[in-house]
Amino acid sequence: MTTRNAQIDQYIEDNLDRYIDELVELCRQPSISARHEGINECAALVADLLRRHGFEAEVMASEGHPVVYGYAEGESPRTILCYNHYDVQPPEPLELWTTPPFEPSLRDGKLYARGVVDDKGEIIARLAALDAIRSVNGGKLPCTIKFAIEGEEEVGSPYVAGFVRDHTDLLAADASIWEGGGVSPEGRPGLALGYRGVLGVELFVETMTRDAHSGGAHVFPNAGWRLVRLLEALKDENEHIKITGFYDNVRPPSALDMELLAEQPTHEEMLRDLFGIKEFVLGRTGMALKEAVFQPTCNIQGITTGYQQAGMKTVIPAKASVKLDFRLVPDQEPDEIFAKLRAYLDEIGFADVEIARYGSMSPSKAEPDDPFVQLTIRTGEDVYGLPAQVTTLGGGSTPVYAFAGPLGNIPVVSAGIGYWDSRGHAPDENIRIEDFVTGTRHIARIIDGFSGLFE
Amino acid sequence: MTTRNAQIDQYIEDNLDRYIDELVELCRQPSISARHEGINECAALVADLLRRHGFEAEVMASEGHPVVYGYAEGESPRTILCYNHYDVQPPEPLELWTTPPFEPSLRDGKLYARGVVDDKGEIIARLAALDAIRSVNGGKLPCTIKFAIEGEEEVGSPYVAGFVRDHTDLLAADASIWEGGGVSPEGRPGLALGYRGVLGVELFVETMTRDAHSGGAHVFPNAGWRLVRLLEALKDENEHIKITGFYDNVRPPSALDMELLAEQPTHEEMLRDLFGIKEFVLGRTGMALKEAVFQPTCNIQGITTGYQQAGMKTVIPAKASVKLDFRLVPDQEPDEIFAKLRAYLDEIGFADVEIARYGSMSPSKAEPDDPFVQLTIRTGEDVYGLPAQVTTLGGGSTPVYAFAGPLGNIPVVSAGIGYWDSRGHAPDENIRIEDFVTGTRHIARIIDGFSGLFE
Numbered sequence: 001m002t003t004r005n006a007q008i009d010q011y012i013e014d015n016l017d018r019y020i021d022e023l024v025e026l027c028r029q030p031s032i033s034a035r036h037e038g039i040n041e042c043a044a045l046v047a048d049l050l051r052r053h054g055f056e057a058e059v060m061a062s063e064g065h066p067v068v069y070g071y072a073e074g075e076s077p078r079t080i081l082c083y084n085h086y087d088v089q090p091p092e093p094l095e096l097w098t099t100p101p102f103e104p105s106l107r108d109g110k111l112y113a114r115g116v117v118d119d120k121g122e123i124i125a126r127l128a129a130l131d132a133i134r135s136v137n138g139g140k141l142p143c144t145i146k147f148a149i150e151g152e153e154e155v156g157s158p159y160v161a162g163f164v165r166d167h168t169d170l171l172a173a174d175a176s177i178w179e180g181g182g183v184s185p186e187g188r189p190g191l192a193l194g195y196r197g198v199l200g201v202e203l204f205v206e207t208m209t210r211d212a213h214s215g216g217a218h219v220f221p222n223a224g225w226r227l228v229r230l231l232e233a234l235k236d237e238n239e240h241i242k243i244t245g246f247y248d249n250v251r252p253p254s255a256l257d258m259e260l261l262a263e264q265p266t267h268e269e270m271l272r273d274l275f276g277i278k279e280f281v282l283g284r285t286g287m288a289l290k291e292a293v294f295q296p297t298c299n300i301q302g303i304t305t306g307y308q309q310a311g312m313k314t315v316i317p318a319k320a321s322v323k324l325d326f327r328l329v330p331d332q333e334p335d336e337i338f339a340k341l342r343a344y345l346d347e348i349g350f351a352d353v354e355i356a357r358y359g360s361m362s363p364s365k366a367e368p369d370d371p372f373v374q375l376t377i378r379t380g381e382d383v384y385g386l387p388a389q390v391t392t393l394g395g396g397s398t399p400v401y402a403f404a405g406p407l408g409n410i411p412v413v414s415a416g417i418g419y420w421d422s423r424g425h426a427p428d429e430n431i432r433i434e435d436f437v438t439g440t441r442h443i444a445r446i447i448d449g450f451s452g453l454f455e
Numbered sequence: 456m457t458t459r460n461a462q463i464d465q466y467i468e469d470n471l472d473r474y475i476d477e478l479v480e481l482c483r484q485p486s487i488s489a490r491h492e493g494i495n496e497c498a499a500l501v502a503d504l505l506r507r508h509g510f511e512a513e514v515m516a517s518e519g520h521p522v523v524y525g526y527a528e529g530e531s532p533r534t535i536l537c538y539n540h541y542d543v544q545p546p547e548p549l550e551l552w553t554t555p556p557f558e559p560s561l562r563d564g565k566l567y568a569r570g571v572v573d574d575k576g577e578i579i580a581r582l583a584a585l586d587a588i589r590s591v592n593g594g595k596l597p598c599t600i601k602f603a604i605e606g607e608e609e610v611g612s613p614y615v616a617g618f619v620r621d622h623t624d625l626l627a628a629d630a631s632i633w634e635g636g637g638v639s640p641e642g643r644p645g646l647a648l649g650y651r652g653v654l655g656v657e658l659f660v661e662t663m664t665r666d667a668h669s670g671g672a673h674v675f676p677n678a679g680w681r682l683v684r685l686l687e688a689l690k691d692e693n694e695h696i697k698i699t700g701f702y703d704n705v706r707p708p709s710a711l712d713m714e715l716l717a718e719q720p721t722h723e724e725m726l727r728d729l730f731g732i733k734e735f736v737l738g739r740t741g742m743a744l745k746e747a748v749f750q751p752t753c754n755i756q757g758i759t760t761g762y763q764q765a766g767m768k769t770v771i772p773a774k775a776s777v778k779l780d781f782r783l784v785p786d787q788e789p790d791e792i793f794a795k796l797r798a799y800l801d802e803i804g805f806a807d808v809e810i811a812r813y814g815s816m817s818p819s820k821a822e823p824d825d826p827f828v829q830l831t832i833r834t835g836e837d838v839y840g841l842p843a844q845v846t847t848l849g850g851g852s853t854p855v856y857a858f859a860g861p862l863g864n865i866p867v868v869s870a871g872i873g874y875w876d877s878r879g880h881a882p883d884e885n886i887r888i889e890d891f892v893t894g895t896r897h898i899a900r901i902i903d904g905f906s907g908l909f910e
Contacts, residue, residue, distance in 0.1 A: 196670070200767040209731030214780050215651070215851025217752035218694075219726070219735050219744060224755030224777075229692055231683045239673075271674070275773075276664030280674050289674060297672035300679030301770055306757030312655040312778055312813040314851075315756055318730075322679075323767055325669050358767040396670025396769075 001382075004136055004454070008444050011132040012437055019440075020111065020433070022049060023124045024104040026086075027113035033087035033155045039065050046086045046123065046149055053127045054134070055147065060167075064159035065151030069170065072130070074141035076451040081146045081173035083403060083412075084123045085153035088115035089425045096427035110430045117431045118424040119179045122416050123149065125436055126177070129444035142451030146173055153179075153399070156359045161402035168406055175372040175411050175450060176403055177443065182418030183435055186265070188389040189380030189442060192414035193373060194365025196293070197328035198397040199337050200301075200358035203345075205230060208318035211306075216316065223320035224305040231322065233348055235298045239282055241326075243344040246296070249331045253294045256368040257392045261290045264389060293395050297327045323358075327395065334360035364401035365393055366411040372450065376413045379445035383438060415442055456837075459591055459909070463899050466587040467892060474895075475566065475888070477504060478579045479559040481541075482568035488542035488610045494520050501541045501578065501604055508582045509589070510602065515622075519614035520606030524625065527585070529596035531906040536601045536628035538858060538867075539578045540608035543570035544880045551882035565885045572886045573879040574634045577871050578604065580891055581632070584899035597906030601628055608634075608854070611814045616857035623861055630827040630866050630905060631858055632898065637873030638890055641720070643844040644835030644897060647869035648828060649820025651748070652783035653852040654792050655756075655813035658800075660685060663773035666761075671771065678775035679760040686777065688803055690753045694737055696781075698799040701751070704786045708749045711823040712847045716745045719844060748850050752782040778813075782850065789815035819856035820848055821866040827905065831868045834900035838893060870897055 001009075012019075026049065031042030043059045043066045050057035050070040057070045068086065091101035091114045099105035101114035111121075130145060148171055150160050164171060184190045207221035235241050253261065266289050271277065280289055305320035307313035326337055338357060345353050366373050368390065380388040391414075404412045417439030423429045448454060456464075467474075481504065486497030498514045498521045505512035505525040512525045523541065546556035546569045554560035556569035566576075585600060603626055605615050619626060639645045662676035690696050708716065721744050726732065739747055760775030762768035781792055793812060800808050821828050823845065835843040846869075859867045872894030878884045903909060 198669075198769070200769075202767070207732070210729075212730060213851060214653075214752075214754045214756065215782065215849065217736075217754040217780075217782055218747035218750055218850065219739070220730060221732060221734065221736055222755055224758055225686075225690070227758075228683055228686045228755070231680075232687055235680070237684055274665075275667060275675060277662070277676060279676065281672075281676055284674070292673035295673055297669075299669045299672040299769075299771060300677055300683070300761060301669065301768055302761030302763045302772065303679055303682075303758045303775070304763045306755060307778060308757045308759045312657070312780065313756055314653070314655075314754075314780055316754060317757065320758070323762060325672075325767065325769055327670065327672055394670065395673065396668060 005445065007136045008132045009441055011135045012128060012440050015128070015131065016433070016437065019124050019128045020106070023111065023116065023121055026120045026124065027104045027115050028102055030102050031087050031115070031151065032090050033065060033152050034090050039087065039151050042086050043068050043151055049123070049127065050147060053131060062159045062163040067151065067160070067163055068147065068149040070147030070149070072141055072145050074143040074145065074451065076143045076453055078450055078452060079144040079146060079173040080447060080450055081148060081171060081176040081403065081407070082126050083176055083178050084126070084147065084149045085119050085151065085179065086123070086149050087151045087154050088118070089154050093427065098428055109433050111433060112428055112430045114429055116429055117418045117422040118429065119153070121431050121436060122179055125417050125440040126443055128440045129447065132440070132444050133448055142448055142453050145447065146171060157399040157402070158359065160399050164402050164406050171403070171407060173407060173410060177446065178398070178400060178412050178414040179416060180414040180418070181416035182422065182439065183384065184389045185420050186386065187384060188386045189384040189415070190389050190391070191376055191380060192391040192394050193368060194392070194412070195363065195394040195396055195398045195400055196296070197332065197334060197361045197363035197401065199326045199328060199334040199360045200323070201338070201341065202321055202323045202356040202358065203230065204354040204356070205320045206318060206352070211318050212316040214314040214316050220316045223317045227303070227305060227320035227322060230350055230353065231300070241296065241298050243340050244347065245340050246337065249333070249336065250296065251330045253291065253392065257294070258291070260368055260390045260392045262287065264290055264391070266290055293393050294329055296329050296332060299325045299327070301325055327397065328363050329393070330363045330365050333362055361397045361399060362401035362405070364404045364412070366413060368392060370411040372411040373413055375449045376415055376446050379449055380415070380442055383442045383445060415439070415446065460900065462591045463587045464896055466590045467583060467895050470583070470586070471888070471892065474579050474583045475561070478566065478571065478576055481575045481579065482559045482570050483557055485557050486542050486570070486606070487545050488520060488607050489545050494542065494606050497541045498523050498606055504578070504582065505602060508586060517614045517618040522606065522615070522618055523602065523604040525602030525604070527596055527600050529598040529600065529906065531598045531908050533905055533907060534599040534601060534628040535902060535905055536603060536626060536631040536858065536862070537581050538631055538633050539581070539602065539604045540574050540606065540634065541578070541604050542606045542609050543573070543575070544609050548882065553883055564888050566888060567883055567885040569884055571884055572873045572877040573884065574608070576886050576891060577634055580872050580895040581898055583895045584902065587895070587899050588903055597903055597908050600902065601626060603858070612854040612857070613814065615854050619857050619861050626858070626862060628862060628865060632901065633853070633855060633867050633869040634871060635873070636869040636871035637877070637894065638839065639844045640875050641841065642839060643841045644839040644870070645844050645846070646831055646835060647846040647849050648823060649847070649867070650818065650849040650851055650853045650855055651751070652787065652789060652816045652818035652856065654781045654783060654789040654815045655778070656793070656796065657776055657778045657811040657813065658685065659809040659811070660775045661773060661807070666773045667771040669769040669771050675771045678772045682758065682760060682775035682777060685805055685808065686755070694750070696751065696753050698795050699802065700795050701792065704788070704791065705751065706785045708746065708847065712749070713746070715823055715845045715847045717742065719745055719846070721745055748848050749784055751784050751787060754780050754782070756780055782852065783818050784848070785818045785820050788817055816852045816854060817856035817860070819859045819867065821868060823847060825866040827866040828868055830904045831870055831901050834904055835870070835897055838897045838900060870894070870901065
């Protein structure tokens with residue numbers, strides 16, 4: 001370890017209590033986006049925290065909840081944009097928390113609070129890393145740092161893409177550190193290079209204007225059966241989505257992606273036990289299971305038709321609907337897929353089926369050989385002492401796309417402070433203080449390294 | 456018309472007010488089987504009414520609600536069993552009734568009350584017919600009449616089959632007049648010779664012990680999709696049910712059945728308008744639509760899986776279930792079909808799917824050339840002045856099978872007092888007084904004729 005890095009690490013250790021205090025302060029402030037609880041108060045507090053750490057900060061209006069913007073100039077011409085969010089999931093069910101969700105509690109080296117890992121701890125860790133760098137760098141930052149801290153991540157970031165489009169100059173950067181990431185069960189730094197996109201829709205089938213008696217099932221068209229035929233037509237039993245042109249823009253994983261996939265553990269036994277699963281989809285296992293993240297999916301979220309209470313009711317349902325989400329891979333686009341879905345339904349005799357469009361996000365993915373990605377991998381290995389575990393493409397969806405593309409296809413990498421039992425979104429959400437320290441050191445190494453000043 | 460028949464008709468006219476008063480009395484007594492409201496009181500009242508009309512009557516225990524049994528001996532050795540029920544459907548929604556459901560109201564030649572057509576009016580009409588016959592027959596009945604008046608028809612007659620099996624000697628008869636029937640829109644007497652059977656089941660699919668995040672849709676097995684595959688495997692898009700051996704015992708309609716079907720109107724335009732239907736099942740029309748009642752059906756009553764509230768939820772459901780009813784035709788049996796369904800699911804890889812069995816009834820059908828059937832057709836033409844409209848096989852299901860088979864495959868025919876706007880099960884249930892009179896005359900002709908004394 002270089003003297004500089006040792007000094008940075010020492011600074012983090014010496015000032016740890018101060019950062020934990022700030023994290024406690026931030027977690028005490030509820031900020032539940034789903035019900036607009038404490039949102040404005042929390043945005044103001046985050047802006048205040050940024051200012052305390054030497055940033056210019058502004059609470060900016062968006063179409064939805066405000067975005068906190070932070071800016072601090074650095075020595076090099078390079079800029080890193082830190083994406084975070086100040087909103088949290090609802091804390092319910094409250095009775096499953098050992099201590100109240102908005103009264104942070106330190107026990108056995110862990111800090112418990114709603115939002116402590118997702119994502120307030122990461123905001124404080126980044127500020128701590130920047131303080132530590134300044135302490136060894138004559139009070140200056142080696143590169144320019146911007147923060148975009150949104151307030152609706154937990155409700156699907158409906159307006160952040162518009163916010164970015166409206167402020168591309170303000171947010172301009174060369175690379176971005178995303179939220180998430182942390183340490184794997186094996187102690188390896190967990191990094192994520194991108195996520196699948198998503199398109200949510202609901203399809204509405206109507207065969208009659210009113211339900212009929214099931215004694216007439218040979219006469220009256222059943223909306224439930226028609227929905228089954230529609231679903232059959234959407235995907236075959238080999239998970240192949242039958243929408244015309246659906247796979248046109250699917251980019252297969254690169255050789256480097258495949259190498260990184262090969263190194264990833266699948267934790268199959270753990271997942272089988274946790275979810276009580278006999279067989280994964282299509283009996284996939286090992287490499288096939290990992291590689292499948294590069295395939296788009298068509299998922300049934302729920303089906304609604306007919307009688308659903310106790311016992312039976314001899315009825316032919318007139319209406320049926322299904323909620324679906326399509327997970328999209330590079331380079332599929334939600335608008336493209338929505339148009340192809342509509343055209344396909346028209347083509348195969350379901351022109352009468354109405355489609356409601358819900359949320360959507362584009363896929364987005366950094367390339368593993370990008371220098372910024374390589375830097376985060378290298379510094380991760382340095383700090384954690386073990387090779388990084390790189391998720392080339394996460395199965396879920398985040399608004400990475402809203403930043404990466406509009407800001408000039410910049411590389412975006414998730415690096416954070418969580419661990420496998422952090423319980424994000426769940427009762428007893430927590431971080432291990434040791435992970436907070438290691439994660440903070442990693443962020444400092446990435447920023448220091450990206451400046452290009454100390455190579 | 457014979458003098459005897461003219462006298463019978465005159466008696467009915469002369470005493471009509473008395474019968475309407477009795478019907479009002481009976482309809483004032485609520486008897487809602489679904490919530491056991493007024494059941495015992497109504498059974499006692501029905502027994503009392505039978506006694507007032509010269510019957511021995513007994514309120515008999517069953518596994519469920521009591522059955523009112525009535526007996527009056529006749530001159531000939533022949534016996535007719537009248538099946539009726541004293542229970543009614545719940546009257547809700549109350550606000551859609553012009554006058555309260557249990558306060559019978561006579562307006563414009565119609566009597567409005569819950570149960571007035573289904574089935575209390577038919578009880579009184581039969582008693583009126585028997586009085587009329589006695590008035591011209593020296594106070595005697597020409598053949599023996601038995602009544603079996605159950606109290607759970609509106610909840611699927613769950614215990615009546617057991618009651619019949621336990622009392623075959625008591626109920627022994629040569630023929631039976633069933634409830635239902637009435638006058639067609641064209642003024643023809645509507646008769647029904649039988650009904651399809653039914654088997655209700657619910658199938659439960661479980662792929663995991665808990666729901667998963669839809670970002671893992673390439674990994675976690677979706678119970679909704681598995682249910683779709685199961686339904687695909689049950690029935691193809693041509694309505695062919697794929698259960699092995701399902702059609703083994705299907706008896707095709709006879710030449711006489713086909714003749715009667717050919718004479719039946721389909722009321723296609725009316726049904727299209729009433730239900731807002733573009734196309735009937737498989738585009739059936741005319742004879743194909745009518746003939747299809749001799750095919751069994753597999754009907755989706757309802758599907759339950761995953762998220763069903765507003766918007767979307769990125770979830771993979773762990774559980775899914777479907778409620779189905781199979782309508783069965785002669786000579787299929789519910790036990791047989793249930794066993795074949797289980798075996799088929801095991802055979803095609805769905806051994807893990809659990810099946811709950813709900814209600815079931817066997818199909819049952821009288822033959823059109825049976826002398827009792829011919830008698831009801833002939834007397835119907837005589838009374839209504841138009842040819843009978845004979846439903847050879849009704850699409851729905853009734854407990855006819857519970858009587859017909861155990862009592863020695865006796866013929867059972869529905870003949871009644873309803874019309875197309877009687878609104879059974881609905882608000883403003885009503886009968887036309889003129890139909891009550893005509894229906895009563897028809898019942899009298901059937902009983903008189905069946906005695907064999909006046910040929």
